Amino acid sequence: MRTVGICIKxxxxxxxxxLSHRLELPNDWGESGRRYVxxxxxxxxxxxxVNSDGLCGMLRVTFQYCDDCxxxxxxxxxxxxxxxxxxxAAEIKIIQIETxxxxxxxxxxxxxxxxxxxxxxxxxxxxxxALACRAYRLEDGRISPLPSEEMIRRxxxxxx
Amino acid sequence: xxxxxxxDRALDFSLTGTDDKTHSLNDYGSKYIAVIFSCNxxxxxxxxxxxxxKIQADYASKxxxxxxxxxxxxxxxxxxxxxxMKLRAREKKFNFPYLRDEDQKVAKSYGxxxxxxxxxxxxxxxxxxxxxxxDNYDDPSAVKVHYLRNALEALTNGTKVPIxxxxxxxxxxxxx
Numbered sequence: 001m002r003t004v005g006i007c008i009k010x011x012x013x014x015x016x017x018x019l020s021h022r023l024e025l026p027n028d029w030g031e032s033g034r035r036y037v038x039x040x041x042x043x044x045x046x047x048x049x050v051n052s053d054g055l056c057g058m059l060r061v062t063f064q065y066c067d068d069c070x071x072x073x074x075x076x077x078x079x080x081x082x083x084x085x086x087x088x089a090a091e092i093k094i095i096q097i098e099t100x101x102x103x104x105x106x107x108x109x110x111x112x113x114x115x116x117x118x119x120x121x122x123x124x125x126x127x128x129x130a131l132a133c134r135a136y137r138l139e140d141g142r143i144s145p146l147p148s149e150e151m152i153r154r155x156x157x158x159x160x
Numbered sequence: 161x162x163x164x165x166x167x168d169r170a171l172d173f174s175l176t177g178t179d180d181k182t183h184s185l186n187d188y189g190s191k192y193i194a195v196i197f198s199c200n201x202x203x204x205x206x207x208x209x210x211x212x213x214k215i216q217a218d219y220a221s222k223x224x225x226x227x228x229x230x231x232x233x234x235x236x237x238x239x240x241x242x243x244x245m246k247l248r249a250r251e252k253k254f255n256f257p258y259l260r261d262e263d264q265k266v267a268k269s270y271g272x273x274x275x276x277x278x279x280x281x282x283x284x285x286x287x288x289x290x291x292x293x294x295d296n297y298d299d300p301s302a303v304k305v306h307y308l309r310n311a312l313e314a315l316t317n318g319t320k321v322p323i324x325x326x327x328x329x330x331x332x333x334x335x336x
Contacts (some may be wrong), residue, residue: 068332071203100236130236133331135203144298145203 110134172289231267291326
């Protein structure tokens with residue numbers, strides 16, 4: 001009976017979440033409430049996320065690329081891997097940039113670009129928008145056409 | 161568009177370098193020549209640049225000359241402009257000529273498609289290797305096959321190049 005009460009209460013709170021975009025799991029909900037959150041995580045709308053601590057939020061993930069740049073498939077795989085490791089069930093909006101005009105309109109500085117809640121995982125210092133491959137400076141100073149897993153992970157944790 | 165294939169003769173050119181001098185193949189006598197289509201902005205080139213400098217340093221005494229050629233459209237990719245080429249050559253201490261192919265004729269005549277893309281010629285100016293510098297743009301310490309180095313070792317030792325052709329990996333040449 002108590003479990004049913006907790007679930008009803010949680011469903012109501014989840015409805016509030018859709019309006020407020022934020023839910024914190026109360027301390028008195030116990031293990032059954034947490035299990036419900038984790039189970040719900042697999043079926044919630046794609047733009048809502050529930051992390052392993054039971055906190056809900058909204059994470060919009062956007063992946064922009066141009067077909068000409070050979071690193072985009074590997075970058076997308078890397079992004080999916082890190083999202084999975086961070087237990088973030090977010091849908092990735094994939095946008096192929098095909099023209100210079102589209103690059104300017106979307107402020108696309110190069111392929112691949114990963115945005116979390118519209119924030120670049122590696123905020124650029126340039127305002128030159130073009131159909132081009134993008135250079136990331138990795139933690140060890142190397143230049144790479146891909147963001148590192150650590151770069152993506154830091155950005156996810158920042159936005160989650 | 162002509163494409164230089166394995167066994168074909170090198171096509172000569174006359175291009176201005178970041179030293180403000182004009183460079184052509186005839187300037188290099190009977191050296192082994194590695195023409196590398198390159199540029200400033202491409203992250204693949206930037207990942208491989210230090211290795212290009214190292215290869216030149218290691219093989220200069222064996223009569224090898226690398227030549228970098230940038231044919232990209234600088235009006236759309238200003239990082240690839242001539243002044244920025246000079247800055248890059250200075251910053252990375254290029255020990256090889258870095259030439260500007262402004263009208264893109266040389267790149268088109270060679271059939272270059274990517275940056276970086278290597279065309280390695282023997283002393284008779286015959287193409288002996290074409291493709292990537294090695295098999296790992298991302299991590300020099302994880303390279304398994306050093307395509308260009310292995311080709312240079314073979315040529316300078318008078319043996320057959322083990323892998324004469326690989327797919328070049330990098331950004332597309334930015335055509336006007």
